Amino acid sequence: MSDKQKKAVVLLSGGLDSATVLAIAKVQGYACHALSFDYGQRHSAELAASRRVADAMSVAEHKILRLDLGSIGGSALTDMAIAVPEAQAEGIPATYVPARNTVFLSLALGWAEVLAARDIFIGVNAVDYSGYPDCRPEFVQAFEKLANLATKAGVEGECFRIQAPLIEMSKAEIIRTGTKLGVDYALTVSCYQADDQGCACGTCDSCRLRAQGFQEAGVADPTCYQDTQKV
């Protein structure tokens, strides 16, 4: 990596979307500093997947920050007392984690400023977004504006860019894009309640969107399911 290579912070969850974003940032020539969060999610399979993906894609650095969102609660993803929904409901689902992307982007911003990186990549997606408010283009734009008011770099005129290259893509387009860029989706985990081996339940919203995406993309689904009865 040359000293002059431009740097980016890439939010990496270990899921399909963020693995694709990392591949996009790499092909654009960025030295990628991947950032994952140990935030009290239900299972550790996601973090294990983020390590596999970061390793396979030769990132410049992979940082996992501990962050106790579980103590705030309020989501099926961080509070074991709230059930993960099995069918798509109307409105914003119980898997919504209050202010999650705001928190993740804020920490990415802090790290980006320290690294002198000006680009932050996030795999949010407004099409198959499960209804999360912090996956919409207007949220991303508002965060970018905030970033440039909040920081020393922003005040000094070096603008941050929040890059959300998947924001208008369908799940199928994301999978086709990543497949072209050589992403190994077998390394990723999307399921909200994966087991320790990273095998998926096949029934939660995230599993349904993923399976449908592979089907529509015409790409073989490499997902490991917890039983043979695949959705």
Place this chain on the structure above:
Amino acid sequence: MSDKQKKAVVLLSGGLDSATVLAIAKVQGYACHALSFDYGQRHSAELAASRRVADAMSVAEHKILRLDLGSIGGSALTDMAIAVPEAQAEGIPATYVPARNTVFLSLALGWAEVLAARDIFIGVNAVDYSGYPDCRPEFVQAFEKLANLATKAGVEGECFRIQAPLIEMSKAEIIRTGTKLGVDYALTVSCYQADDQGCACGTCDSCRLRAQGFQEAGVADPTCYQDTQKV
């Protein structure tokens, strides 16, 4: 506390400003949920002060979230390799913690949403603000806008308010306001490098601003200094 009492999340550092903000929120009738961060700051005196203040002011709840900003680095306050400046320099000082208030407000927002609180109080101040970009009114406004795009509550039309009642006050006005409201400033710690007993160095920017504030307010300075040679 009645069930109908309106709730607020109040960011509480243990310093003079946030103790005053807590008193303001209380006198406005809010049930106050105080939020502090164990973020890798140089000393634990600040957190001990936040506990004393929360206790003295009978908050509804005091949560201390662990957050490893030290692993991101980039500030004299979280990185022991960077010295705390002793004299006010031009521009943004080495004590600036990249994106700190953005991170703190994001987590306050998440907690507020879970609590069904719509008000978040923060003790930022644009007058004696040491040049931090994330203490300016335009930052607070941009965060409020983001909060209402980022959250389920915001999307459903229940607006969040980011309340920064000190933003246009001088340090002396803050001290006079808090004194009227019965804040015991002896419980608070402002120093960037306080010792374990919470006694102040007397030489850092934060100590200088505090001492000057008490002097201008005509209020006796209850600060405990590390040696008798008070600034």
